[in-house]
Amino acid sequence: MSNTRRILITAALPYANAPVHLGHLAGAYLPADIYARFQRLRGRDVLFICGSDEHGVAITLAADAEKVPPGVIVDRYHTMNMEAFRKFGVTFDNYSRTSIPLHHETAVEFLMEFQRRGILSEKSEKQLYDEKANMFLPDRYVEGTCPVCGNTDARGDQCEQCGTFLDPMQLLNPRSKITGDSPVVRETTHLYFPLGNYQARLEEYVRKSDAADGWKENVLQYCRGWFKEGLKDRAVTRDLKWGVKIPLPGYENKVIYVWFDAVLGYISSTKEWARLAGRPDAWKEYWLGPDTKYVAFIGKDNVVFHTIVFPAMLMAWNDGGRERYVLPANVPANEFLNYKGQKFSKSRGWGIGVGDFLQRYPADPLRYSLAAGLPEYRDSDFTWRDFQAKNNNELADILGNFINRTLAFAVRAFDNAVPPRGPLGDLDRGVLSLLERTPPAAAEFYEHYRFRDGLMEVMNLARGANKYFNDSEPWKTVKSDPVRCATTISISLQIARSLAILMSPVIPGSCERIWRMLDIPGEAARGLWDTAGEDALRPGHRLGTAGILFTKIEDSMIEPDSTVPPGEVAPPPGAAPEKITIDDFRKADLRVGKVLRCEPVAKSEKLLKLQVEIGTEQRQIIAGIARHYRSEDLVGKLVVVVCNLRPATLMKEESHGMVLAASDAAGKLVLVTPESAVESGASVK
Ligand SMILES: [Zn+2]
Known part of the structure; x- marks a missing residue:
């Protein structure tokens, strides 16, 4: 796999019904961005795709709550989330949205192809109907009493009190969320996708992909659970007004079920990217190219859609023989990031919004602290204390300190240029050997989606470099042994350049600054990973202007981490609110x-x-x-x-x-x- 040149990366499409929060970043977007940046550094042809999921009941419920059309909700959150991702430094090649005509065409094309080939079946089912509102009620439009625990406010899809997944028909005393009336039962017709027909092939696909690329154990466990239960037919259509319309007689008042259209959003977003790039067919190089490696980053709540549902849809399409889409080679889903002991949740308003956070702090300390604590194997917690400690004790005291003292010394003792190197001593050889080992060791972790471990390797280099500087005592040798001193500073500058490359997937903004301080032409983040260990700075190379890389965060600037009940979350202290007149x-x-x-x-x-x-x-x-x-x-x-x-x-x-x-x-x-x-x-x- 390591010689794959073309890599297609997708990150789960966030619902455009609320602001993205830190839990989303740690679940999918930060690992996906680190991976994309890392693969670009290795010189791979990377395409990184995302967009807003703008359909489904989550959107219409948010719109109903505000008494505005769904379009108002999706416009607001699409713009807000795109901006939050940009500020956080996520390098999507395209950030689309599923409400655009190109996406509707793509979803309809899949549905009609399946219908034409007789893959879908039509079934009648009983569903709750609100006679006053004159509509069928999707699951989350119904509330009632949970048949398991007696909670009188259970939702049609799940009882939040006991956690039982429900069908609205199971609720006792159901009531419509629109009118409050008791709904009646009526027959409705829907198209179904026969997921069960693909089970054997899906099991084979998961087994082979795991053997080739090492799937995560948590993801495999979800798959095994679904396979064990047996895959069932899934409704592809539903009674709702907001969504992708279906050009079939009898389906005028129905739309494509959001699970079916949302995963196709990756394809339509890639098509949009190709059109905007002026090469409308370029999307095919990624989706239809047999040598593409496709990696789908998601949070754990999305596993079934990316390991089972979407692959089955692509298999069904590929069976038609027209084109062959690539299936995900890996689906590296993270566990949850918690805040004060509870899962981040936008529906419960619990957690910290990305936009709020980045009004107060730069992106890099957040990227670093989240990356160092990614919930890769188990849930992890965000705490303000940890964020402060990662910034102050690691970024500022180790990395920032090493870069600053190295550059300050070059200015003071060597006229701000790279000094020539003399004979190497044991300390020099020790740190150069660490430098040589670090890029391949970190790459091995990053290739296998182990971003915490990869980052730790690179930070160990920064630690080792700081210790090397201390042990070499250039402030003494500058007088007693100038050649020794010059060698120490030359090697330290070489490591500074290496760190600017190796750290750039995680803290890109700071690495660009180190790059400029070293006055090296070009970007730090292009195709240079494999040169990171090299001695690339010639003696006499003039350096740029040094500056402070990381500002310490004082106690007074962070929020106490004591537990507060949900619903009482304040934005980060000092977050600048919007200006009013x-x-x-x-x-x-x-x-x-x-x-x-x-x-x-x-x-x-x-x-x-x-x-x-x-x-x-x-x-x-x-x-x-x-x-x-x-x-x-x-x-x-x-x-x-x-x-x-x-x-x-x-x-x-x-x-x-x-x-x-x-x-x-x-x-x-x-x-x-x-x-x-x-x-x-x-x-x-
Ligand atoms: Zn219950």
């Missing part, structure tokens, strides 16, 4: 209020019920401060109230406004109060 600010009606009475809210550990006097008016306000204040301590206090907030109901109590509070370093909420006595009702501006 004074007119925006004036929309908020802030007034001083005086607490008249206060009592706990029944069955709530968090909420207090306040009766607040605001001028001549009296209001009830529910505040989430019960863990921080006792009711009796609040009576008589002056508070600042947001008066024109829409009323809300919390634990069955109405709340007309909000009191302002700040959280201190320990996470305790402290009420905002006027510095001296002010009449209640006074406006705050």
Whole structure:
């Protein structure tokens, strides 16, 4: 496999219904980008493809919740996520979206080809129908009582309380999420793909691919589980208005099921890339080329679609004899990254958004800390302390320190040029031998999708180089043995160049800076991996201007890692919020209020019920401060109230406004109060 020249890389298409978070990056996008950058460094012909998944119930539910058309949701998150990936430094060759006509054509082409060749079968099934909304209800549009645990708010596809996967027909007392009515049962017709017919070939495909490219054990386990259960027919169509329309009579009110169209998004995104490049057929070189190695990066929740469903679809197409698509040679799925002990989840609003994070910190420290802790074999945790430690103790103290002291010494003692090398001593030979071993050792790990281990190899070189600099004591030999000193600095500069190449898949921005500090022409990241160990800087080569590579992160800049309940996640501290005008600010009606009475809210550990006097008016306000204040301590206090907030109901109590509070370093909420006595009702501006 190592002599494969053309490599097609895809990363799972994120749903355009929420911002991508750190869990997504660690699951698929960062490993995929490290792999793409690494393979380009090795001189391979790489195409790296992604895009937004803009269909399915996840999108329409988000649109219904905001009472806007689905197009508004997908436009917003497609743009936001594309920008977050760009800031994070992900080098997609194309980032498409599944709502474009080219994608719809591609999905319809597959469906119609399968239909024409009699692969699909039509079946009638019973489904819940909302008579008031006049539509069939997809699974997640139904809620009801879980038949297993009795949870009255179970979703049509799964009960979140007991974890049981459900069919909407199994729910007791089902209700429509659209109208709240009890749906009726009606017959509907759908096309099915006979996944079971491909089981034997799929098992063979997984076995052979694993033998050739070493699949990950977690991925193989998922496959074995699915095979053991036996693959079943899968519906290819569903009753929904948003999605890829089907040009078949009787299917006017149905669309292609999102699982079928989403995986084809990789192909349509590649077609779009080819068109934009002015070579409309170039996509075929990757998808139809027999010497392409195709690697599909995904998170573990997507394994079945990439190891079973998509390969079966491609097998079915290939059986037609027209063209032969390549199947994934590997599907290196990661486990989950957790945050404060829980899985990142966009549906539960839990975790840290990429955009928020990158407003506060540069991409490289995040890339480095995630790469060093990728959940490759088991779930791992993101913690602020670890992020700070990786930045300060590894990037700044080891890598940054080595580069800076080397360049500073070249300026001071050798007129900012590469000095000539004298005879080598034991220390020199030791570090040069480490330098020679590192590129092939790291490459071996990267070729096998072991990015943590590969990065560790490279960081060991940086550690070794730092120690070499210390042990060689150039600040002493500069006087006592100038040839020795020149040799130390020459070798250190050679290693600095090597590190700029070897670290660039993980921290590309910083490596470009090292490259410029060394004043080497061209980019650090093109085809140079195999030269990384070489002595490529000639004596007399003039160096550029040195600068600080990594800034230390102070304790005050990070969030405490104590556990907080879900739904209370703040953006990273200091994250610069969007700028507003004074007119925006004036929309908020802030007034001083005086607490008249206060009592706990029944069955709530968090909420207090306040009766607040605001001028001549009296209001009830529910505040989430019960863990921080006792009711009796609040009576008589002056508070600042947001008066024109829409009323809300919390634990069955109405709340007309909000009191302002700040959280201190320990996470305790402290009420905002006027510095001296002010009449209640006074406006705050
Ligand atoms: Zn349940």
